[in-house]
Amino acid sequence: MCEIVEIYFLPKFVLNPFIFMKLLNANQIKSADKFTLEEQKISSLQLMERAAETAVEYLISKIRNTQKFCIFCGKGNNGGDGFAIARLLYQKSYDVEVFTDLSNINFSDEAKTNFQKVKSISGIDLNDFSEVENMRFKANSIILDCIFGIGLNRKIEGKIERLIQVLNTINLKKISIDIPSGLLSDGFTPNDFTVLKADETLSFQFWKKAFFYPETGRFCGKIQILNIGISENFIASSESTEYIIDEHLIKNIYQPREDFVNKGTFGKTVMIAGSYGKIGAAVLATKAALKSGSGLTFCAAPKCGYNVLQNSAPEAMFIESGENFIEFLDLPEDGVLGIGPGLGTEADTEKVVLNLIKNQKMPMVIDADALNILSKNKDFLKYIPTNSIITPHPKEFERLFGASKNAFERTELAKRKAKELNIFIVLKGHHTQIISPEKEVFYNITGNSGMAKGGSGDALTGIITSFLSQNYSPKNAAIFGVWLHGKAGDFAAEKYSKESILPSDLIENIAEVFKDLQP
Numbered sequence: 001m002c003e004i005v006e007i008y009f010l011p012k013f014v015l016n017p018f019i020f021m022k023l024l025n026a027n028q029i030k031s032a033d034k035f036t037l038e039e040q041k042i043s044s045l046q047l048m049e050r051a052a053e054t055a056v057e058y059l060i061s062k063i064r065n066t067q068k069f070c071i072f073c074g075k076g077n078n079g080g081d082g083f084a085i086a087r088l089l090y091q092k093s094y095d096v097e098v099f100t101d102l103s104n105i106n107f108s109d110e111a112k113t114n115f116q117k118v119k120s121i122s123g124i125d126l127n128d129f130s131e132v133e134n135m136r137f138k139a140n141s142i143i144l145d146c147i148f149g150i151g152l153n154r155k156i157e158g159k160i161e162r163l164i165q166v167l168n169t170i171n172l173k174k175i176s177i178d179i180p181s182g183l184l185s186d187g188f189t190p191n192d193f194t195v196l197k198a199d200e201t202l203s204f205q206f207w208k209k210a211f212f213y214p215e216t217g218r219f220c221g222k223i224q225i226l227n228i229g230i231s232e233n234f235i236a237s238s239e240s241t242e243y244i245i246d247e248h249l250i251k252n253i254y255q256p257r258e259d260f261v262n263k264g265t266f267g268k269t270v271m272i273a274g275s276y277g278k279i280g281a282a283v284l285a286t287k288a289a290l291k292s293g294s295g296l297t298f299c300a301a302p303k304c305g306y307n308v309l310q311n312s313a314p315e316a317m318f319i320e321s322g323e324n325f326i327e328f329l330d331l332p333e334d335g336v337l338g339i340g341p342g343l344g345t346e347a348d349t350e351k352v353v354l355n356l357i358k359n360q361k362m363p364m365v366i367d368a369d370a371l372n373i374l375s376k377n378k379d380f381l382k383y384i385p386t387n388s389i390i391t392p393h394p395k396e397f398e399r400l401f402g403a404s405k406n407a408f409e410r411t412e413l414a415k416r417k418a419k420e421l422n423i424f425i426v427l428k429g430h431h432t433q434i435i436s437p438e439k440e441v442f443y444n445i446t447g448n449s450g451m452a453k454g455g456s457g458d459a460l461t462g463i464i465t466s467f468l469s470q471n472y473s474p475k476n477a478a479i480f481g482v483w484l485h486g487k488a489g490d491f492a493a494e495k496y497s498k499e500s501i502l503p504s505d506l507i508e509n510i511a512e513v514f515k516d517l518q519p
C-alpha cells in the first residue's frame with residue numbers, strides 16, 4: 001500500500017506552491033515535457049539527465065548499506081532514465097549492474113544515447129534480461145525498475161513478462177522509477193496484466209492517478225515525488241478537475257484564530273450519535289469536534305451515555321435524546337449538525353433521523369448509521385440538504401449508490417451522484433477522496449493503515465462538523481478535515497506505531513497538527 005509521502009526538492013527547483021496539486025494524465029505529462037524543453041531551451045536528453053540526477057541524489061541521501069544497484073532498463077525513455085542513473089551511480093563509486101533486452105535494441109533516441117554511454121564504461125556489467133534467471137544477487141542489492149514508464153500502452157508479454165514475474169519473486173528492495181512497470185498510469189489496470197511490485201516508487205514531478213486507487217496503488221509501495229523543474233506555466237494552464245491535497249492547499253484554507261473573538265465566533269457543533277453499546281462513537285466524534293476548535297459543542301445521545309460523555313468530554317453539553325437509543329431530538333437553534341456515529345438502526349431512531357434530515361435546510365455532515373438509514377430507500381437520498389457532506393466508507397457507499405466494478409468506476413459514480421444530489425462525498429479509504437458537486441476530485445495523501453480501526457471514522461465526522469460550524473465552506477471543511485484527520489493519525493503512528501495507535505490517540509494528536517500549521 002502507499003504509505004506516508006514526502007516530496008523531495010532539489011534546492012534549485014522550488015515550485016510555486018499553488019500549482020503543485022493538479023493531477024495530470026500521461027498525455028498531459030508528455031506535453032509538459034515538451035513545453036519545458038522549449039521554455040527552458042534544453043534538449044530532451046538534458047531533461048532526462050536532470051531527472052536521473054534527481055533520482056540519484058535522492059537514492060544516495062536515503063539509502064544505506066547498499067552493496068549494489070541492479071538496474072533493469074526498457075527500450076523507451078524510462079529505460080533511458082535507467083541507463084543515465086546507472087552511469088551516475090557508477091560515477092559516485094557504486095557497484096552497478098545493468099540489464100536490458102540485448103536481443104532487441106530498438107531504443108528511443110534518448111535511451112539509445114544513454115545505452116551507448118553505459119556500454120562504453122567497462123566497469124558496468126551489461127546483461128540480457130534473460131540472465132536474471134541464473135543470477136545470484138548479493139544481499140543488500142537494490143533492484144531499480146526502469147522497464148516501462150508512463151508510455152506503457154498494453155499488457156506486457158513474452159520475455160519481459162517473464163522477467164517481471166521473476167523479479168517479483170526476488171527478496172530484495174525494489175524501487176520503480178516513475179511508475180511500477182506494467183501499471184497503466186491513468187486508470188484501472190486489468191487483472192491479467194503483470195506488474196512489478198515495488199517497495200518504493202520515485203515519481204518524476206507528478207502524482208499519477210494509479211497511485212491513489214487500491215487495485216493499482218498496492219504495486220507502488222511508498223511514493224516519493226521528485227521535483228525535476230517541469231514548467232510551472234504549463235501546469236498552471238493545464239485543464240484538470242482532479243487535485244492532490246497538499247500542505248500548500250491546506251495553508252490556503254486554514255484560518256488561524258484571531259485575537260478579538262469569543263466562543264460564539266467558532267460555531268455551535270451538534271453531534272447526534274450513540275446508542276447502547278456504541279456510546280464510544282459519540283465520545284470520539286464529540287472529542288474530535290472539541291479538539292478541532294469548535295466554540296460550543298453539544299452531543300445529542302441517549303441517556304445511557306450521559307455519565308461517560310460528561311466524564312470524558314466535560315466541555316461538551318449533553319442533550320438527552322432517548323433511553324438506550326435516539327428516540328427524539330430537541331436541538332439548539334443554529335447548530336451545525338453531524339449525524340450518524342454509533343446511532344444503530346432502531347425503528348424510532350430511523351424515523352427521527354429521516355425526519356431531521358428531511359427538514360434540515362443547512363448543510364450537515366452525514367455518516368455511518370445515518371447513511372445506512374438513508375440507503376434503505378433510494379427516495380430518501382433527495383432529503384439530503386444541498387451542500388451537505390456525506391462520509392461513506394466503500395461498503396456504505398455501495399449501500400447508498402450500488403456496486404461498482406472497481407474503485408475507478410466507484411469514483412466516477414460518486415462524481416455523478418455528487419452532482420445529481422448537489423452534495424460533497426467523502427469517499428473514505430487509504431487515499432480518501434473528496435468529490436464535489438462540480439465533479440472535482442481531491443485526493444488525500446495523509447493518513448496510514450494504523451487508522452484502519454473502528455472509531456477512526458467517528459473522529460473524522462467530529463472534525464468535519466466542527467470545521468463546518470466554524471464557517472469553513474463545506475468544500476473546505478471536508479478537504480481540511482480529511483487532511484487533518486490523516487495528519488493527526490500520522491503524528492500518532494510516529495509516536496506509538498501503526499499497530500498500537502487508537503482513534504483516541506489520533507484525536508490527542510490533532511494538537512500537533514495545529515501547532516505545525518501556525519504561521
Ligand SMILES: NC(=O)C1=CN([C@@H]2O[C@H](COP(=O)(O)OP(=O)(O)OC[C@H]3O[C@@H](n4cnc5c(N)ncnc54)[C@H](OP(=O)(O)O)[C@@H]3O)[C@@H](O)[C@H]2O)[C@@H](O)CC1
Pocket residue numbers: 029030033047048051074075076077078079080081108147148149150151152153154155156157177178179204205228230
Ligand atoms: N515526465 C517527465 O517529466 C519525464 C519523463 N521521463 C521518463 O520518460 C518516461 C516515458 O517515456 P516513454 O514515453 O518513452 O515511455 P516508456 O514507458 O519508457 O516506453 C514506452 C515504449 O514501450 C513501448 N511499449 C508500451 N507498452 C509496451 C508493452 N506492454 N510491451 C512492449 N512495449 C511496450 C512503446 O512503443 P510501441 O511498442 O507501442 O511502439 C514505447 O516505445 C517516463 O515514465 C519517465 O521515466 C524522463 O526521462 C524525463 C522527464
Ligand SMILES: Nc1ncnc2c1ncn2[C@@H]1O[C@H](COP(=O)(O)OP(=O)(O)O)[C@@H](O)[C@H]1O
Pocket residue numbers: 368392393428429430431432446447448449450451452453454455456457458459460485
Ligand atoms: N489503510 C488506511 N490508510 C489511511 N487511512 C485509513 C486506512 N484505513 C482506514 N483509514 C481511515 O480511517 C477512517 C475509517 O473510517 P470508517 O471505516 O468509517 O471507520 P469507523 O466507522 O469504524 O470509525 C477513514 O477516515 C479512513 O480514511
Ligand SMILES: [K+]
Pocket residue numbers: 078145146147148149176177178179180181
Ligand atoms: K518503471
